Amino acid sequence: MLKRFASIIVAATLAFSGLAFTTGEQAEAATGKFAYSKVNGLNIRTAPSLSSKVTTTMNKGQRYTYLGKVGSFYKINYKGTHRYISASSTYTYLKANTKTATAKKVTTASASSARTKLVAESKKYLGTPYRYGGTTTSGFDCSGYTGHVYKKAINKSIPRDSRSQYANSKKVSKSAIQAGDLVFFSHNGSTIQHVGMALSKTQMINSETGGVKYASFTSGYWAPRYVGAGSYL
Template sequence: MFDVHHWQQLKTGLLMVLSLGLFVVGFGVSAHAATTATIVSQSSMTPTTYVRKAATGWTYNLDTSGSTVTFGAKSHYLANYPSTTWEATKKMTLKKNGANYLYYYISNVGNTVHGWILHGYLKAGATTATVVGMAKKELGKPYSYGGNGPSAFDCSGLTTYVYKNAADKTLPRTAQAQYNTYAHVSSSNLKQGDLAFFGGSTSSISHVGIYVGDGKMIDAQNYGVITEAISAPWWHLVGYARPMSLS
């Protein structure tokens, strides 16, 4: 005897399986479909440092063919780089779905992480961690009068080198000029990355170091690039200055 109820259950089950199969196939196609855009303009740019403005952005690999760009895989998630200073060296305006979007090509200081990212995820600046980290990388290198790095330094050569390479910030070359140029800060407002100046007076600055916290600085002196106390008896502290605000 033909069981109508059983047939209805079987038909309903088959329809559900077919529907699920179509959904999975459709989802797979859309999930893996490459996103393309049209290049409106592209150019190199003066290297500029940025920090993350939002932690939700991703960098992408972009493949270019003529005026068409294909978005490759996501490569790096900004949430994983809270203390990284990024350097943008190229920019590209892309048209997607009738709207224009500006992308920057960015890399970290060591150039180990890089990719294209929507510029709105970034803001101009540098991080304390990058500046202090760069200074620490120079520890142990010898002192050389007039040394600009990267193999040897004098005191202002070190501060100039660190800020240029960590933050794209060009400092004046001498300790006196650095003291004269930037806003002075009090010891109660001192932050890592600030410069500490020493000498006979405000008009006779003879030494400079980078404050790294806990009353210590990294500086280039006769024993090379070392970490030492700002209060060391062989230095006469004149004051502090802040070349730039760090995140």
């Protein structure tokens, strides 16, 4: 999320400046990496060449957003414009924004922990009977089960019915499904009528006829009824 947000900010900033940055440059900028000067009076050039024009200089400790390396030069964002400085370790160095890197690490670890808790909690109810409208351990319907697991595992409330759970989730492509994401199905090809919780890219745990059980959503009964996946993490 943080990386995506940073990318949006970078793109907006560059669009405002009137300079078109490539996807690769936006990706580099989104990492929060900066090019620092080790010396006073380091030349900032218009092109990655010692024969190119020097537009200004930067002093020791100054930094500019790093956009990639071109030959023996670092490409930087200088006031919304491509500029270049020497990539020699004698004069410059690269360093990521510590706060951004730390926040990203914490967010990733938090999401991973939540997924682990969701999987562990979901398995506690294997064999619990199916009950239409059920939301307790006496019996669950499909969305009552996923809602119960989310609340117990990570204290997160999600919408009651499967259709609303799908509508309000952050959509996830099938190839990007992770344990803890929700997978949704339709018996009539349009309306969402069933939900399960993914344990992997192929297997889910859900409350259906026969109670809470494991099932594949890429083969067998549920495969042709699959509509999409969503995340609340």
